[in-house]
Amino acid sequence: MDPVTQPDQLRLLAVHAHPDDESSKGAATMAKYVHEGVDVLVATCTGGERGSVLNPAMDRPEVWERLPQIRSEEMAAAREILGVGQEWLGFVDSGLPEGDPLPPLPEGCFALVPTEEAAAPLVALIRRFRPQVMTTYDERGGYPHPDHIKTHEISVHAFEAAGDPDAYPELGEPWQVSKLYYNMSFTLPRTKAIHEAMLAGGLESPYTEMLEKWDPAKDISHRVTTRVPCGEWFGIRDRALIAHATQIDPTGRWFSTPMDMQQRVWPTEDFELARSLVDSTTPEDDLFAGIRSRADEEVGVR
Ligand SMILES: [Zn+2]
Numbered sequence: 348m349d350p351v352t353q354p355d356q357l358r359l360l361a362v363h364a365h366p367d368d369e370s371s372k373g374a375a376t377m378a379k380y381v382h383e384g385v386d387v388l389v390a391t392c393t394g395g396e397r398g399s400v401l402n403p404a405m406d407r408p409e410v411w412e413r414l415p416q417i418r419s420e421e422m423a424a425a426r427e428i429l430g431v432g433q434e435w436l437g438f439v440d441s442g443l444p445e446g447d448p449l450p451p452l453p454e455g456c457f458a459l460v461p462t463e464e465a466a467a468p469l470v471a472l473i474r475r476f477r478p479q480v481m482t483t484y485d486e487r488g489g490y491p492h493p494d495h496i497k498t499h500e501i502s503v504h505a506f507e508a509a510g511d512p513d514a515y516p517e518l519g520e521p522w523q524v525s526k527l528y529y530n531m532s533f534t535l536p537r538t539k540a541i542h543e544a545m546l547a548g549g550l551e552s553p554y555t556e557m558l559e560k561w562d563p564a565k566d567i568s569h570r571v572t573t574r575v576p577c578g579e580w581f582g583i584r585d586r587a588l589i590a591h592a593t594q595i596d597p598t599g600r601w602f603s604t605p606m607d608m609q610q611r612v613w614p615t616e617d618f619e620l621a622r623s624l625v626d627s628t629t630p631e632d633d634l635f636a637g638i639r640s641r642a643d644e645e646v647g648v649r
Pocket of ligand 1 (some may be wrong): 364495
């Protein structure tokens with residue numbers, strides 16, 4: 348392959364709102380790319396300070412007392428398991444507002460920082476790490492947590508600004524990321540397929556109620572452009588997720604589908620290609636399509 352058109356090192360930057368999001372959204376994809384020699388970095392926007400303890404076995408006073416520190420230790424364990432680098436962008440968790448009417452967001456939280464200011468640490472990170480590919484959430488945050496929506500906003504802003512020499516000139520040499528993806532793994536067809544496979548296998552499905560409430564008009568699966576085969580790395584994804592012990596119940600819904608069933612029924616993680624500055628033909632099965640194989644494509648190989 349032509350060393351001029353083939354970048355010598357592929358780099359992937361995954362932007363996430365809280366510690367644990369990297370292990371539930373696109374984690375097997377990251378593990379697969381790490382295995383292939385890609386340099387993978389997770390940017391975590393907040394410290395997860397306002398998260399709760401979601402695992403009954405960890406719901407103890409001594410855990411609550413030092414929750415931020417524990418979440419940081421859990422993140423360190425998860426990044427070891429995934430084989431990725433990870434950096435904190437340094438914002439404070441906004442919490443998930445609940446009630447009617449919704450209470451105001453807490454002062455100083457991530458979601459309240461103006462986007463231009465909140466994007467600055469990510470712009471600096473992009474210019475330093477120089478990824479060809481970046482992943483984040485869609486405009487609804489994947490689900491409507493204010494930190495997830497803010498993560499989307501700063502990612503799109505930073506994707507544009509990092510390559511612009513006039514934007515944030517004090518934050519380093521401009522670097523243009525080639526492709527921006529949104530995580531799209533929680534779709535109606537996937538949940539349905541797993542639900543039906545569980546019933547057919549004589550298992551109890553944890554998705555019955557979820558599927559009854561799921562408005563097909565809100566399904567995003569038609570936006571999927573890219574399915575990355577990564578079933579082989581689902582085990583690593585689960586181990587990373589379990590490392591976030593305060594956030595995940597190892598006996599809960601996440602782990603109720605047998606591994607071989609998941610690998611057979613839906614062996615991919617799915618993404619939407621939201622911005623691209625390279626030629627690649629969708630549907631794709633590789634986040635680096637058009638980047639790693641530019642030389643091949645020039646001679647007409649697809
Ligand atoms: Zn989150």
